Amino acid sequence: MGKKTTIYDIAKKLEITAATVSRALNNSPKISKKTRELVLETAKEMNYEQNKLALALKSGKSNNVGVIVPRIDSNFFASVIRGIEEELFANGYHVIICQTHNDENIEIENINTLLNAQVDGVLMSISNVDVYKNKSFNRIFKKQVPLIFFDRKANIEGVSSVTINDFEAGYKVTKHLIEQGCKKIAHLSGNILLEIFNNRFLGYKQAIEDEGIEFNEDYVIRINSTVEDGRNAVKKLLSLKNPPDGIFSSSDYAALGAIQELKANNIKIPDDISIVGFANEPFTKFMELSISTVDQSPVEMGKIAANVFLEQVNNTDKSKIEKKVVLTPELLIRKSSLKKDITK
Amino acid sequence: MGKKTTIYDIAKKLEITAATVSRALNNSPKISKKTRELVLETAKEMNYEQNKLALALKSGKSNNVGVIVPRIDSNFFASVIRGIEEELFANGYHVIICQTHNDENIEIENINTLLNAQVDGVLMSISNVDVYKNKSFNRIFKKQVPLIFFDRKANIEGVSSVTINDFEAGYKVTKHLIEQGCKKIAHLSGNILLEIFNNRFLGYKQAIEDEGIEFNEDYVIRINSTVEDGRNAVKKLLSLKNPPDGIFSSSDYAALGAIQELKANNIKIPDDISIVGFANEPFTKFMELSISTVDQSPVEMGKIAANVFLEQVNNTDKSKIEKKVVLTPELLIRKSSLKKDITK
DNA sequence: CTGTTAGCGCTTTCAA
DNA sequence: TTGAAAGCGCTAACAG
Numbered sequence: 001m002g003k004k005t006t007i008y009d010i011a012k013k014l015e016i017t018a019a020t021v022s023r024a025l026n027n028s029p030k031i032s033k034k035t036r037e038l039v040l041e042t043a044k045e046m047n048y049e050q051n052k053l054a055l056a057l058k059s060g061k062s063n064n065v066g067v068i069v070p071r072i073d074s075n076f077f078a079s080v081i082r083g084i085e086e087e088l089f090a091n092g093y094h095v096i097i098c099q100t101h102n103d104e105n106i107e108i109e110n111i112n113t114l115l116n117a118q119v120d121g122v123l124m125s126i127s128n129v130d131v132y133k134n135k136s137f138n139r140i141f142k143k144q145v146p147l148i149f150f151d152r153k154a155n156i157e158g159v160s161s162v163t164i165n166d167f168e169a170g171y172k173v174t175k176h177l178i179e180q181g182c183k184k185i186a187h188l189s190g191n192i193l194l195e196i197f198n199n200r201f202l203g204y205k206q207a208i209e210d211e212g213i214e215f216n217e218d219y220v221i222r223i224n225s226t227v228e229d230g231r232n233a234v235k236k237l238l239s240l241k242n243p244p245d246g247i248f249s250s251s252d253y254a255a256l257g258a259i260q261e262l263k264a265n266n267i268k269i270p271d272d273i274s275i276v277g278f279a280n281e282p283f284t285k286f287m288e289l290s291i292s293t294v295d296q297s298p299v300e301m302g303k304i305a306a307n308v309f310l311e312q313v314n315n316t317d318k319s320k321i322e323k324k325v326v327l328t329p330e331l332l333i334r335k336s337s338l339k340k341d342i343t344k
Numbered sequence: 345m346g347k348k349t350t351i352y353d354i355a356k357k358l359e360i361t362a363a364t365v366s367r368a369l370n371n372s373p374k375i376s377k378k379t380r381e382l383v384l385e386t387a388k389e390m391n392y393e394q395n396k397l398a399l400a401l402k403s404g405k406s407n408n409v410g411v412i413v414p415r416i417d418s419n420f421f422a423s424v425i426r427g428i429e430e431e432l433f434a435n436g437y438h439v440i441i442c443q444t445h446n447d448e449n450i451e452i453e454n455i456n457t458l459l460n461a462q463v464d465g466v467l468m469s470i471s472n473v474d475v476y477k478n479k480s481f482n483r484i485f486k487k488q489v490p491l492i493f494f495d496r497k498a499n500i501e502g503v504s505s506v507t508i509n510d511f512e513a514g515y516k517v518t519k520h521l522i523e524q525g526c527k528k529i530a531h532l533s534g535n536i537l538l539e540i541f542n543n544r545f546l547g548y549k550q551a552i553e554d555e556g557i558e559f560n561e562d563y564v565i566r567i568n569s570t571v572e573d574g575r576n577a578v579k580k581l582l583s584l585k586n587p588p589d590g591i592f593s594s595s596d597y598a599a600l601g602a603i604q605e606l607k608a609n610n611i612k613i614p615d616d617i618s619i620v621g622f623a624n625e626p627f628t629k630f631m632e633l634s635i636s637t638v639d640q641s642p643v644e645m646g647k648i649a650a651n652v653f654l655e656q657v658n659n660t661d662k663s664k665i666e667k668k669v670v671l672t673p674e675l676l677i678r679k680s681s682l683k684k685d686i687t688k
Numbered sequence: 689c690t691g692t693t694a695g696c697g698c699t700t701t702c703a704a
Numbered sequence: 705t706t707g708a709a710a711g712c713g714c715t716a717a718c719a720g
Contacts, residue, residue: 018713018715052462081416085416089443113438400712
């Protein structure tokens with residue numbers, strides 16, 4: 001009962017050979033209709049189930065892909081994974097999840113164990129910018145396992161990636177704030193070593209310069225994407241001799257913290273200070289004072305990353321495919337940055 | 345370069361046999377210190393990496409477990425999965441994610457493909473109450489693959505589960521509303537066929553009866569866990585000749601919709617109507633009018649489910665382990681149900 | 689159309 | 705302490 005039936009069992013029963021059974025099961029053309037039906041029938045009778053492990057060992061394809069993210073319990077990453085899973089499951093792949101918690105050692109370990117498990121590909125959002133310099137990381141290239149970055153990528157030649165245009169996002173947000181009448185715009189940034197944060201910052205900078213506003217170093221505060229850091233950043237900003245009248249936060253959570261702190265100081269939003277976040281976390285929409293933010297279409301990002309992987313893995317000829325997909329961010333203007341007295 | 349080195353390669357180089365290499369690599373006691381060191385050394389030199397697939401085929405253990413949830417992009421499920429992954433990765437297992445989108449056919453298909461992939465266990469939150477009656481589902485018992493339910497479980501003898509005490513949760517919430525002075529308490533329920541929703545409902549009913557309040561069928565509305573359904577439910581409630589003064593929603597999203605609709609009708613929360621949700625979704629805390637809710641400690645739930653699996657899989661003797669873990673829900677009282685003029 | 693054979697990479701008796 | 709050989713379950717090349 002615990003023992004599973006193999007193709008040998010059904011071969012023996014039918015007094016044929018395992019190869020024939022295999023052919024029948026796989027709809028090989030070189031088999032008679034009669035035996036095929038017979039095999040299929042008795043296979044069902046005997047509750048035969050294909051052992052994918054044997055197939056995997058034989059073919060060298062596990063039909064598993066690894067997905068590595070900092071953590072899964074953030075709406076953004078969970079949504080990307082949702083997209084990946086939906087697309088890949090439909091193509092016969094399973095998705096193995098790994099979290100790094102932004103720990104470089106764990107990140108490397110994840111890659112190692114995934115490769116040992118013979119995954120057919122790795123989709124990841126890097127935690128550590130320099131991870132690709134690690135020796136273990138190079139196994140992925142040596143083994144020629146398709147690697148696709150999404151969102152937090154490293155810039156490696158020959159490696160595909162799916163991102164949004166963070167520069168454009170930063171530019172759009174800043175432009176929007178300026179159009180709302182803001183002249184002194186602060187920026188809550190993240191780890192500038194990560195491309196995404198650097199690009200958002202560069203977009204911000206470009207926008208204010210394009211509008212003839214002078215760049216002020218004091219207005220740029222580098223923080224983590226947390227509510228608390230957002231609050232602290234605002235404390236710092238308010239203590240400036242010339243505090244800002246607009247804030248572009250690279251994180252919704254920090255934007256939330258900023259709003260809390262501003263309210264605690266009886267500062268009116270958006271009239272005194274307008275604010276825009278980033279990522280379109282669900283709560284931004286639900287607040288009474290809804291928070292303007294940037295949508296990154298994470299589910300679509302996941303689907304596209306999955307499809308880039310599929311292309312790559314199905315690409316038979318030697319030509320290396322390198323695909324850099326850049327999605328257009330969508331600025332969602334909500335109450336936190338929309339002044340009522342402005343008529344456009 | 346693309347070809348990976350096997351134990352045969354290193355055996356050949358050292359002019360020993362693959363078996364010896366295997367023993368050296370696995371720290372078998374029956375091997376000389378000298379050859380072991382030699383093997384380990386050249387293994388490193390040749391960049392040897394164990395092929396887990398071969399091991400899996402040989403041993404019948406894949407070191408993968410499947411996790412099946414309705415969808416991954418909800419904070420609750422993502423958090424449970426986070427807990428599962430953290431616990432299982434530390435024990436050498438990989439987590440394969442599957443989503444059902446509440447589609448029974450997909451749910452069955454997920455189970456089938458996971459079993460074919462030879463997972464060592466399945467942790468799931470069921471989408472369809474009757475899924476266990478499906479013939480395919482029974483493969484899981486025939487194969488003796490450990491099965492653990494979390495949150496949305498079916499009541500099957502011999503199957504372990506990790507849940508919260510939903511009855512207690514429903515009871516606590518309702519009692520709290522009564523203590524706040526509510527006398528006419530409505531309940532937004534879910535699919536009553538799922539134990540979790542039925543138990544919350546039963547807790548609710550018990551509480552009002554314990555307090556001498558008459559149960560009113562009109563106050564119980566069965567909806568989906570969405571903002572829109574929450575709004576519609578409130579519309580219905582407000583149209584009653586005797587509308588409620590308190591609402592216990594089995595879903596935070598529905599609670600949010602309810603609040604939106606109440607506000608649209610200029611009804612004061614919590615003074616005119618108090619409201620409590622369920623699940624402690626992040627947004628409930630962030631609203632200006634923060635929403636009272638029930639925390640289910642999802643990360644811990646995941647960790648426990650993982651540990652129940654580990655116990656089960658490591659249990660060598662024949663004795664069936666059936667473990668039904670029931671966690672205590674925590675009522676989080678926030679603004680939406682805390683009347684200022686009440687002094688306790 | 690079907691059978692024979694070999695092999696994917698590893699572990700594990702059984703002998704030596 | 706090491707070697708030889710079998711086998712996990714499947715597929716594919718080669719014969720017939």
